[in-house]
Amino acid sequence: MKIDNILFEKSIKILKDLISFKTISGENNSSLINYCEDILAKCGATSFKVFDDEGKRVNLFATLKAKKPNGKEPIILSGHTDVVPVSKGWSTNPFIAEIKNDKLYGRGSCDMKGFLACSLAFAEIFSKSNLSRDIHFSLTFDEETACIGAPLLIKELKKRKITNGICIVGEPTEMKIIDSHKACHEYTTFFEGLAGHSSKPDEGVNAAEYASKYVNKLMSLRNDLINRKPKDSIFVPAHSTLSIGGIFGGIAHNVIADKCHVNWETRPVNKEDGIFLNSEIDKYADDLLSEMKKKYPNASIKKKIIGEIIGFNRVNNSKACEFVSSITGDNSREVVSFGTEAGLFQEIGISTVVCGPGSIEQAHKIDEFIELSEIKKCLNFLEGVKDKSVVN
Numbered sequence: 001m002k003i004d005n006i007l008f009e010k011s012i013k014i015l016k017d018l019i020s021f022k023t024i025s026g027e028n029n030s031s032l033i034n035y036c037e038d039i040l041a042k043c044g045a046t047s048f049k050v051f052d053d054e055g056k057r058v059n060l061f062a063t064l065k066a067k068k069p070n071g072k073e074p075i076i077l078s079g080h081t082d083v084v085p086v087s088k089g090w091s092t093n094p095f096i097a098e099i100k101n102d103k104l105y106g107r108g109s110c111d112m113k114g115f116l117a118c119s120l121a122f123a124e125i126f127s128k129s130n131l132s133r134d135i136h137f138s139l140t141f142d143e144e145t146a147c148i149g150a151p152l153l154i155k156e157l158k159k160r161k162i163t164n165g166i167c168i169v170g171e172p173t174e175m176k177i178i179d180s181h182k183a184c185h186e187y188t189t190f191f192e193g194l195a196g197h198s199s200k201p202d203e204g205v206n207a208a209e210y211a212s213k214y215v216n217k218l219m220s221l222r223n224d225l226i227n228r229k230p231k232d233s234i235f236v237p238a239h240s241t242l243s244i245g246g247i248f249g250g251i252a253h254n255v256i257a258d259k260c261h262v263n264w265e266t267r268p269v270n271k272e273d274g275i276f277l278n279s280e281i282d283k284y285a286d287d288l289l290s291e292m293k294k295k296y297p298n299a300s301i302k303k304k305i306i307g308e309i310i311g312f313n314r315v316n317n318s319k320a321c322e323f324v325s326s327i328t329g330d331n332s333r334e335v336v337s338f339g340t341e342a343g344l345f346q347e348i349g350i351s352t353v354v355c356g357p358g359s360i361e362q363a364h365k366i367d368e369f370i371e372l373s374e375i376k377k378c379l380n381f382l383e384g385v386k387d388k389s390v391v392n
């Protein structure tokens with residue numbers, strides 16, 4: 001199949017526009033969303049938005065209705081609109097896309113505005129076809145910061161009873177089929193004790209020392225996680241992992257630290273491990289806290305959830321995977337080490353697959369780019385989606 005040059009150029013134009021919106025996670029993404037909504041509305045799509053608490057960041061869900069519905073489940077083309085921050089050292093302006101040697105450079109080019117651009121460019125073709133099923137476009141905010149936007153959208157989908165179908169999450173996989181990843185839970189645990197002179201350690205409550213005990217407990221629980229490894233695990237490593245991201249506390253050598261906090265994360269292979277770990281560490285924290293309170297009743301230990309991205313589970317005979325295979329001819333199934341929004345769609349009963357243009361190798365990096373050939377691959381794929389969604 002050969003992709004029409006006009007369609008390709010249109011995708012590149014949209015991709016350049018999308019990159020020019022500085023939608024770093026946590027920032028207002030409404031200009032980008034309005035831009036996308038406008039393109040989709042011109043194609044006849046109806047849509048709704050779901051905002052965050054401050055009304056600053058927004059999810060968009062748009063639908064091209066089937067003209068001749070024949071009972072086929074709808075397709076959801078899903079992507080996040082946020083990008084990770086940029087560090088120094090780019091050879092181009094990260095927010096002005098540039099093409100060099102058949103690669104398009106810019107923040108978000110592969111993760112994952114490339115997929116969004118292809119989907120938006122293709123919307124017009126979908127709209128002019130005799131669609132036999134609904135095609136949905138799902139655009140979320142703040143995926144990169146532990147999937148903050150998508151759960152709000154999912155809640156709304158449940159309310160509107162949009163809980164069946166095939167969802168394609170277009171994260172960069174070089175159009176390979178990803179059908180599973182671990183969960184990713186991030187926490188910060190804050191310790192507050194009582195300051196004092198280091199020469200009299202017994203008169204204070206040392207937050208840094210209690211945080212150390214907590215970290216030691218986490219490390220012993222890490223061994224338990226290894227022992228709990230499921231026999232049939234498809235992941236590498238096969239067990240749930242746990243890692244300490246940092247310990248921060250204290251002000252001087254000779255002062256008892258009154259504050260300390262620990263950043264840590266775990267990547268559970270199943271729900272049970274996540275529950276086990278949290279209940280064990282919370283129990284331990286309760287014991288530590290009663291010890292701290294004996295000397296200082298105002299002492300505290302607070303565990304803050306930074307984000308809990310749920311896992312994406314392999315399903316035998318997955319409708320979504322088979323749908324993609326039937327278009328690309330690729331029957332392989334792979335597992336990745338990064339988290340996505342896929343598990344959230346899967347959880348409400350939507351058959352889900354992760355498959356999109358570009359390589360994760362270039363994501364989150366300086367001089368992020370997408371190969372133009374990947375854009376073409378994605379447009380070819382969408383052509384296949386169309387062929388399977390029309391009545392002639």
Ligand SMILES: [Zn+2]
Nearest residue numbers: 080111112171
């Ligand atoms: Zn991404």
